[in-house]
Amino acid sequence: MRGSLTQLQVVHALLIRETKTRFGANQLGYLWAFIEPALWIGMFIGFYGAFGRITPPGMSLVAYLTTGIVPFSLFRDTAQRCMSAIEANKGLLFYPQVRPLDLVVARGILEAATYLGVMTLFMGGLALYEGPPRIDSMLETLGGLALASGFGVSCGLLCCGLSVYSPTVERLFPSVLRLVFWFSAVFHPVESLPTSMRDVLLLNPVTHAIELVRDGWFPGYDARHADALYVLAWILVLSFFGLSLERMARRRLELS
Amino acid sequence: MIELSEISKVYPTRSGSNLVLDRISFAFPPRTNIGILGKNGAGKSTLLRIIAGTEQADSGTIVRRGVVSWPIGFSGGFSGSLSGEENCRFVARIYGADIDEVVGFTMEFAELGEYFYMPVKTYSSGMRARLAFGLSMAIEFDAYLVDEVTAVGDANFQHKCRKAFQERSDRSSVIIVSHQLSTVRDYCQRCAVLKHGKLSVFDSVDEASSFYEAA
Numbered sequence: 001m002r003g004s005l006t007q008l009q010v011v012h013a014l015l016i017r018e019t020k021t022r023f024g025a026n027q028l029g030y031l032w033a034f035i036e037p038a039l040w041i042g043m044f045i046g047f048y049g050a051f052g053r054i055t056p057p058g059m060s061l062v063a064y065l066t067t068g069i070v071p072f073s074l075f076r077d078t079a080q081r082c083m084s085a086i087e088a089n090k091g092l093l094f095y096p097q098v099r100p101l102d103l104v105v106a107r108g109i110l111e112a113a114t115y116l117g118v119m120t121l122f123m124g125g126l127a128l129y130e131g132p133p134r135i136d137s138m139l140e141t142l143g144g145l146a147l148a149s150g151f152g153v154s155c156g157l158l159c160c161g162l163s164v165y166s167p168t169v170e171r172l173f174p175s176v177l178r179l180v181f182w183f184s185a186v187f188h189p190v191e192s193l194p195t196s197m198r199d200v201l202l203l204n205p206v207t208h209a210i211e212l213v214r215d216g217w218f219p220g221y222d223a224r225h226a227d228a229l230y231v232l233a234w235i236l237v238l239s240f241f242g243l244s245l246e247r248m249a250r251r252r253l254e255l256s
Numbered sequence: 257m258i259e260l261s262e263i264s265k266v267y268p269t270r271s272g273s274n275l276v277l278d279r280i281s282f283a284f285p286p287r288t289n290i291g292i293l294g295k296n297g298a299g300k301s302t303l304l305r306i307i308a309g310t311e312q313a314d315s316g317t318i319v320r321r322g323v324v325s326w327p328i329g330f331s332g333g334f335s336g337s338l339s340g341e342e343n344c345r346f347v348a349r350i351y352g353a354d355i356d357e358v359v360g361f362t363m364e365f366a367e368l369g370e371y372f373y374m375p376v377k378t379y380s381s382g383m384r385a386r387l388a389f390g391l392s393m394a395i396e397f398d399a400y401l402v403d404e405v406t407a408v409g410d411a412n413f414q415h416k417c418r419k420a421f422q423e424r425s426d427r428s429s430v431i432i433v434s435h436q437l438s439t440v441r442d443y444c445q446r447c448a449v450l451k452h453g454k455l456s457v458f459d460s461v462d463e464a465s466s467f468y469e470a471a
Binding site for chain 2: 006020021091094097
């Protein structure tokens, strides 16, 4: 009991510290967390509009893209930030109560909070412009985001452990993430894809998370292929190996 | 009270494994300052990190009663991009101490002036050590683990360090590792020597010194 209280204290302290180191000392730095995905989404809206693609009926372009890019970015950034969590904060392992897992968890929480803010900002802005949206199930949308975040943390944890043994992992991972983007059904509803392609995309847990976010947000969305348990199984398996590696890595870490 | 039993640590090297600590057993008596002497590479810092819990031993057990500090030294523990003050706030938080008290005490003790509010990466190693030392003094530990650090600063600062430990001597103990006999003589009642992976304990610093100086 005392142990978990200490761990809470540590994660809380790390959160405050991460916020400062990541976004800089001034308050404006935090804005960057919003500007980056805003530019992304803006770029895709322009791209999408230029090529005359149409969104599924009853869904506005901005809302449709936001519900795809936000969960994907949440997954990608969480995975990337968590992967480098130990390397960036090695000095903190000097304090015996700070464990490698705490560093990863703190970064995961910070990313989740940031993207929740981004999503609220975008959807809020859109609501001002288009009128209040008819949300089908807020819980399902939040659940989809939670799965994207959890999958990101477990991927990051595993790669973090692996990178202690082989630095190549750290260099390869961003490329893999870029590839995953094209297999995540960010642009098309899974339902509308040809079966062969759909089967491939559904292997990717991020696809399921995005489908769930959209299913919760849009009343007319059909996400019959989305399976939360499938994502959960991935998270559990990756976390199991990631945590085992973390235990072994702790002994190998050279403190400097 | 800290009790080590059968603590061993091996580091892999290119030419095979290097046994740094060889089944070390020792019960550190409470409220007694102990100096551990060792030449460079003898495994002093490793032993201190294991006592702190920063590093794990390969075998053996360790029992800690009371709050034990982190290894207070020149390296580790601070993030360069944050200011001295921000680093203090972080450490106060993870030890559940009062943030304002810790910051106030450290600022006064470390004598860093304006540098206290500047990123730690702009500090000299002496300044970092002073920050580390002041910060550790701001938190109440039952045992302070000190790695070489007392030799920093001018005579005035060193005097202040000694006084701080004296004021705490009725409730806290200090474990200092050093390669300098004078440091141990200044601070400690008892003394141990770490040599070839074994720890030999002596009742007085003088007894220890002849053993330490002999090759």
